[in-house]
Amino acid sequence: MTERESSIRAVERAITLLRALNQMPVSTLDSLHQLTSLPKPTLIRLLRTFEELGLAARGARPGEYRLLDGVNALNSGYHHVPRVVEIAAPLVRKLTEEIKWPIAVGMLDVDALVVRYSTIPYSPLSLLHSSINMRLSLVSRALGRAYLAFCSSEEQEMLLEVVRQSHHPEDRLAQDREAVQAMLDQTRQRGYALRDSTVRPVSGTIAVPVKAKEFVVASIGLTWFSSALTPEKVVDRYLDQLLDVSRRISEQLEN
Structure with a gap:
C-alpha cells in the first residue's frame, strides 16, 4: 500500500469511528468494534487521537467513550x-x-x-x-x-x-x-x-x-x-x- 493509499484509509477509519460514536451518548470499545469492524488496537489509537484533539473523552467506566462538543467544529462548512x-x-x-x-x-x-x-x-x-x-x-x-x-x-x-x-x-x-x-x-x-x-x-x-x-x-x-x-x-x-x-x-x- 502506498503512503497516499494509507492516508486515505486512515481518513476512512476516522470517519467510520466518528459516525459510530455519534450513534450513542456513550459507547464501549466492544460496541465500537462491532459497529465499525475495525480492530480494537486501531480503535484505541484513533480514540486517543480524538482525545488529544478534544473530540472525544473517556466515560465514567473503563472502556467507555463519548463525543465532546468540539466535534461540532468538524461539521462541513461550519464557519462558511x-x-x-x-x-x-x-x-x-x-x-x-x-x-x-x-x-x-x-x-x-x-x-x-x-x-x-x-x-x-x-x-x-x-x-x-x-x-x-x-x-x-x-x-x-x-x-x-x-x-x-x-x-x-x-x-x-x-x-x-x-x-x-x-x-x-x-x-x-x-x-x-x-x-x-x-x-x-x-x-x-x-x-x-x-x-x-x-x-x-x-x-x-x-x-x-x-x-x-x-x-x-x-x-x-x-x-x-x-x-x-x-x-x-x-x-x-x-x-x-x-x-x-x-x-x-x-x-x-x-x-
Whole structure:
C-alpha cells in the first residue's frame, strides 16, 4: 500500500469511528468494534487521537467513550455555511420568482451534499414540501455531481474512496471506477451536472458548482418536472441564469 493509499484509509477509519460514536451518548470499545469492524488496537489509537484533539473523552467506566462538543467544529462548512447561505438565498430566491422552478443550495457533509437552503416555499412548481437537510449522493444527484466533478483532484479522490464504503443504493456508481470517471469527465466538459435519470425520474435537476477562489464550496441546483421539460430545454432556458447566479455568489464570497 502506498503512503497516499494509507492516508486515505486512515481518513476512512476516522470517519467510520466518528459516525459510530455519534450513534450513542456513550459507547464501549466492544460496541465500537462491532459497529465499525475495525480492530480494537486501531480503535484505541484513533480514540486517543480524538482525545488529544478534544473530540472525544473517556466515560465514567473503563472502556467507555463519548463525543465532546468540539466535534461540532468538524461539521462541513461550519464557519462558511451561514455566509454562503446568506449570500446565495436572495439570489436564488429572485431567480425562482422569475422562472418559478425551485432551487437548492447544497454543501458538503462528509460523504454527501446536504441541502442548506431551498426556494421551495417560493415556488409553485415543487414536488416536495421541503428539502432542507436532505442528504444527496455525490455520484447520482446533480448537486453532488456538480461538487465532485469540479473540486480538486485530491479532494475528489478522497471523497470517492469514502463513498465506496457506502451501502446506499444511490452510491453504487462509485464502485464502477470507469463509469464514475466517465460521468465526472462529461460533467466537467458540459460545465453542469444532471441527476441520474433513474433516480426519481418524475423530476430532474441541473446543478452547477459555486467556488470561492479556486475551491468549490457549494453547488446550486434547479429542479423541474420531467413531464414538462426535457434536459435539453432546461439547459437552453436556464443554464446561463444558473451560472450567472453561481458567479455572483462566488464574487461576493471572495470580497
